[in-house]
Amino acid sequence: MAKIKKVRFKLNTFEYIKPFHIANNIAYDTKNIEVIIELENGIQGFGEASPSFRVNGERIEALMALEEVVEEMIMEMDVREYRRIFEKIDSLKSASSIKAAVQYAVLDAFGEEVGVPVYQILGGAKKEIETDYTISIGSIEERVKDVREILARGHRIIKIKVGENLEEDIQGMIAIHEVSKGCKYIVDANTGYTPKQAIKFVKEVYRAGIDISVFEQPVDMNDIEGLKYVRWKSPFPVAADESARTKYDVFRLIKEEAVDYINIKLMKSGISDALAIVEMARTANLRLIIGCMGESSLGINQSVHFALGTGAFDFHDLDSLLMLKEEKFRGKYKVEGPVYKV
């Protein structure tokens, strides 16, 4: 028996090494909630919630207040029955980052209890993955400078934030490409474009001879028709991120044939919906990216084990860890430049 005896939430603030600038948003720090689950035998499981008000509508104050609610929900439940606990926690529809952290902490405690790392419980499909690194929105000179820096650190997959100024974004892409030939690009507009702006962007970039591996969330999160419009007109694969929070969102996107890629973030969907999205997307021949919010090493640990276990992802956008000031590395994996491995 491995029953849950205690659930604790702990607020941790992490500063960004430099401000993180995406379409219509600049972050200087991130406030995350560490979730600790304690079993009757003293074993502890750890998770981390990195909430997003912009994407999920989550507020840290409201989430912190859920500590007792969660404890009451899963008290006395056995982590060896993790799907029963997942189902209980699925009811936290307005606290998806907490859902993710609690569900992962349960898996972590189960893994410790039985002596099997979480990535093996989930299938052990891979032993290492490579993360991209994100270039914030900035002047063209700043973007190029940032790209040179990450190339020097060994990154070869570059995520480029766009969506505030179409002309600058196009010129920025061309300038970045000049100094990073051979790299792969994921371009993310974070809902910043209209459908027609998005098409102008990809056409100009295509004309400049640049290949984009994935074009992420070009338009408003609720504009599924717009997403579909871009998908069918774009020469590059189009991904849903903000539009794809739950498994039900993804089911609708698949039915509508609206995208080529889904960006799964545990903070949007938890472990339970993420597992469903993996299976649905693969069956429907969509491809997958795994992304993050502002997780520290503890939160990125969750996505690393999920990605290694399922082996489901073409691209791993798990770089928040590399962008935050953090005193102590807490992941159950190793970081070697852009590579995360067990």
Added chain:
Amino acid sequence: MAKIKKVRFKLNTFEYIKPFHIANNIAYDTKNIEVIIELENGIQGFGEASPSFRVNGERIEALMALEEVVEEMIMEMDVREYRRIFEKIDSLKSASSIKAAVQYAVLDAFGEEVGVPVYQILGGAKKEIETDYTISIGSIEERVKDVREILARGHRIIKIKVGENLEEDIQGMIAIHEVSKGCKYIVDANTGYTPKQAIKFVKEVYRAGIDISVFEQPVDMNDIEGLKYVRWKSPFPVAADESARTKYDVFRLIKEEAVDYINIKLMKSGISDALAIVEMARTANLRLIIGCMGESSLGINQSVHFALGTGAFDFHDLDSLLMLKEEKFRGKYKVEGPVYKV
């Protein structure tokens, strides 16, 4: 490390206690293949293939000849990386029962290796399930006699085979209902009706005041339009069985809104596709039955652990074990009348 060193196939024949009569088919025995996977440390994992020529087009002779092919495919692979092995074995598209047995044997060996029962690896959602019992096609007197027998043995969920003679089937339903009020009925036509016959059947049964929990595979396996026709006209939920072999079949059925239920059988889909079907069906709000071919206790063990682990099924049609003459019970679960438990 828990590497695979040997794969063995063993042919086992089991006689039915009494001939098993479904639409256009009578079986007197079943030929199953026991799959044994041996690890370098001596640990063994067991699976069982119970092939169906009628449903899967599988022939026992061809399957037995795959022993070396399978061994070569997964030799030296580590059962702790079970999703990698699943993916390899997914290529056995014309040997789905072997795929199921090998994938389960891998999970079984992994479970033995780490000391965790398979149902817990899969999520531990339930501790017990209740199986139905199947009434073969026969004269009305025979059907009623069989029903009385299984009621005496504690069964309360009755699976009724129909599909050879519409008038007899309707009269049979009414006669069975007379002696089994309060029971739940799953009615299975095994592709035996035309769409219009199927509608006549449900309307007459409905008019007689009988409730059917699930009406399974009324029409030809390739007649998806027919299935949809029955689904939209039937007062009772309609299930796909023969029409739903792989996850791709189920994806199409969902897109077409053709059914209310899916009958998952590991022998049709293996563990990998079964996991995908569970996630897709739940997301699309379809409901699930788990069924069997002619598995002995060893093969039913696979479906019991899958059902307990995922907790995904409304109905468990896992009665072949109870219908076969078998010398030694080999399941890692207990049988108490209609209840299977860990």
